Every structure is written in structure tokens, then in C-alpha cells.
Amino acid sequence: MRELMKQAIEIGRKSIRLGETASYIPELGRVNKNQLGISIFTTDGVRESVGDADVRFTIQSISKVITLAIALEKCGFHKVFEKVHMEPSGDAFNSLVKLDLSSNYPFNPMINSGALAITSYLTPITDFEEMLLISRKLCMDEAITLNEDVYHSEMNHISRNKAIAYLLESKDIIALGCVPETLDLYVRMCSLSVTAQSLAGFGLILAQDGIHPVTGERVLNENVVKIVKTIMFTCGMYDGSGEFAVHVGIPSKSGVGGGILSVVNQRMGIGIFGPSLDSKGNSIAGNHILRHLSKELNLHIFS
């Protein structure tokens, strides 16, 4: 496994120069784009990491998976999907065009509009401290904290998400007056500092349908995990989800911090860190790495 992971890193490394870090959040623009790490935790207890797998970076949109899972647990299916749909959008993660023109509801929970709506359902019943504790548990990583620099950097460049949130308020999807606290919780969740290893840990819990591999405790409801994995598969790589499903075929979620969380059902969790991004905001090296691992280990959902 280790040799294959090293090989995958070398394949991924070749594409780094073709991408860029996410400079629309200035603090992310300062990250060294040449970093690359993979971590794999399997259901039979193997834990392997290569490269920069213990380097901390911000989780960004991968937090949308945690937020969705918590909202399904706390608010239930009906509330979560009453005004947020479950269809791929085919548009950029921060687009608001169709939200206004062709649909009154966010397309899915994995893009900003959907995640903002779902975050707003959580603000009256939980807070960042509780979400942080749950995130630590789900990632099996007690060292997760808020990256204050990234949090402030994003809050200072929040116009687009603010526009989305107020559009949602105008459509009665976010309750009147709740936009500021929704944006704050959303950006805090995006600014959690994780590692490729943390993502592999979370991936393993999802691969095991919500069972913690060490304690044997059920940390997420089985049906919640089923919904989360399905939406990761259809929508997790934004407007690159279809191509990714064909070539990789593993439910995954990316973030503009360079992380990818992947779940191979009943087999393993994979975490990747590679902050050089393609035009859709997905880790460019991560994409190549996952293609290689999927082919060599037969990880495609339909293989």
C-alpha cells in the first residue's frame, strides 16, 4: 500500500504546476502549493500516510459534509430537504445565478447556497463550540482548532457569500435576521484546521456507516451516513462531479483549502491534501492521485 501511495504522490506532483491556490481568500493564496499528502485508514486497521499528511490546512467546503450530517441528526430529513434540493448544479460552488433565475431553492447541500441554508437551520439549536467537538470526534482528531487567520481573511472577503445569504433570506429560506450569525458559523466551520489524516479518519467512519473504528460507538445514524455518501457521490466535486464519478467513482468532497475526503464503502477512508486547485476549485493533484488509486486498488463504486 505504502509503495502505491508514494507512486500516486509522484503522479499527482506532476500536475501541481497547472493549478493555483485559492487566492480569493487571501490567506489561502499564501499557502505553499507544492505540498502533497495522502492518508488511508482501512476497515481492517491499516493506517498509512505519505508526504504532507500531517500538515494542517483549512477544511473549507469539506465542512459541508459535517454540517449536513449534524443537521440531518438534529433537524431531520424533512427540515433539511424542505428547501434545499439534492441535485447536482452544474455550476460553480459559489454561483447564485440559477438560484435566482431558474430555481428558488439551492440545488444541493454541497455548494455554498445549500450549505448556508442548512447552517442557518443549525444556528438556533447549536453553536460553533459544539460543532467543533463533533468535528473532532468525526475526524478522530482532538487537535482540530479554528484557524483564526483564515477565518478573519474569509470574513474580510465575504461579499459573495453575503450576497447568496441575503438572496436566501429574501426567498424565506434563511429566516429573517439570521444572515450574520449564519455567515459566521459557516466561515468558522470552513476554517477548521485538519490534516489528510483527519479526513481519512472521517472517511473511515463514513465507510463503516457511522461506527467509530476504535470505540465501536455509533457516532452517526446509518441512514444519515447513507444520504451523506450519496450526495458526496453526485455533488461533492462541484461542477466536476460527473467526470470525477466516471474516472474515480468514489464518493468524495473537496475544499478550496486543497483537501479531499473520500469514502470507499466498507473498505477505507482516504484523505488528501494538495492545495494547488483546478479551475473548479478541486485539488488538481488530488484528482490524479485518486484516479490512480481507484484504478490500482479497484475502488470504483461499480467495479
Ligand code: GLN
Ligand atoms: N469557504 C469557502 C467559500 O465559501 C469554501 C468554498 C470551497 O471550499 N469550495 O467560498
